[in-house]
Amino acid sequence: MSSIDVFNLFRGFPSRPAKGFADLFPTRFNGRMSSVPIRGAVLDLGSNTFKLLLAEQAGGVLRITHEKAYPVRLGEGVAVTGRLQSTAVRRALKMLFFLQKIISSFGPSKVVAVGTGALRRARNRKTFLQPAAKILRQPVVMLSGLEEGRLIALAARSLSRPPRPRYHLDLGGGSLEVIDSQNPKKPKIQSLDLGCVAVRDTLLSRQPPSPDEWMRARGKIESALRKLPRPNRSAQATFTGGTGHAYACLLRKKNVKARRLENLPIRRAELIRLILQLLPLSPKKIARLPGMPEDRATVALPAFLVLDEAIQRLRLSKIRISTHGLRYGIWLAYLAKAPVRTIVR
Known part of the structure; x- marks a missing residue:
């Protein structure tokens, strides 16, 4: 029996665009190349x-000065309780103080800070948003699932190598955004509560899971993904999120810089092999695997499961990693004065 056969035994509606977002950050390019450089900062306050x-753009060249993901786990427990946990808020605000110092030393002319999945879901989001606004000296803008998907799609379509993909998937801690760009002028965007932290907390809180828990989790995820129409044939697809980095590091058994993963294919056969490797292990044992990013140990299994189910639903044999996620969409839509032609790191 093949590994795929063994694995098979284990068997949000669109929201409105973020109110006031365009009013707060109205900059859009008009097709003419601007020679005036702009220094900007984009801060994506995600669930995990x-x-x-931090970057500077002159004409069509975007020069990256600093780009990094900082583990925070703001969304821990939100999927279960509907509330931000006090320890998570304190941890996140402490990190925000640190990041504000980095931003200030860079001296940007414009800063855009956005909140996504966990903050959308948390009823007590103000316990974080109000002190965060004081730290940043400006409000954090809440993105709806639809607006988040639109910005992710903008980055994927604008910055991906040809051929441009029909689908783009972004898996965060609180949500999964799926963008179908069969009609590029009117992409269909779905935001689903299938983020890796949310799935861990609600469906796979015990690791390793029992066979019944695993089958139930798969069934719930499969059911949620039925909102996505199944294509008639295979299509091109790209993927953003820390899950792609974890996949590459585990395959190569060493840490790999995320920026070097552009266009790397995630193949379903390899994904299944990794799922089977992680399935019987505790998070502590997963954390000790060669190459495993420390901050992904507790969410790697749920993340790989969500990605595999999405790949099956969309009839994909593989999906290519893109390093241009939400933060690049925000740059393009609200900071760039000209189309980005080249990215220099």
Whole structure:
């Protein structure tokens, strides 16, 4: 019996665009190349990590000064309780103080900070947003699932190598965004509560799971993904999120810089092999695997499961990693004065 056969035995509606987002950050390029450089900072306050991008753009060249994901786990427990945990808020605010110092030393002319999945879901989000606004000296803008997907799609379509993909998937801690760009002018965007932290907390809180728990988790994820129409034939697809980095590090059994993973294919056969490797292990044992990123140990299994189920649903044999996620979409939509032609790191 093949490994795939063994594995098979284990068997949000679109929201409105973020209110006030365009009013706060109205910059858009008009097709003309601007020679005036702009220094900007983008801060993506995600459910599992805070991602910071510091860059300067002159004409069509975007020069990256700093780009890093910082583990925070702000969304820990939100999928179960609907509330941010006090320890997570304190941890996140401490990190925000640190990041604000980095931003200030860079001296950007514009800063855009956005909140996503966990903050959308948390009823007590103000316990984080209000002190965060004081630290950053400006409000954090909440993105709806639809607006988040639109910005991710903008980055994927604008910065991916040809051929441009029909699908783009972004797996965060709180949600999974799936963008179908069969009609590029009117992409279909779905935001699903299938982030790796949310799935871990609600469906796979005990690791390793029992066979019944595993089958139930697969069934719930498969059911949620039925909102996505199945294509008639295979299509090109790209993927963003820390899960791609974990996949590459585990395959190569060493840490790999995320920026070197552009266009790396995630193949389903390899993904299944990794799932079977992780399935009987505790998070402590997973953390000790060669190459395993420390901050991904507790979410790697649920993340790989969600990705595999999505690949099956969309009839994909593989999906290519893109290093241009939400933060690049924000840059393109609200900071860039000209289309980005070249990225220099």
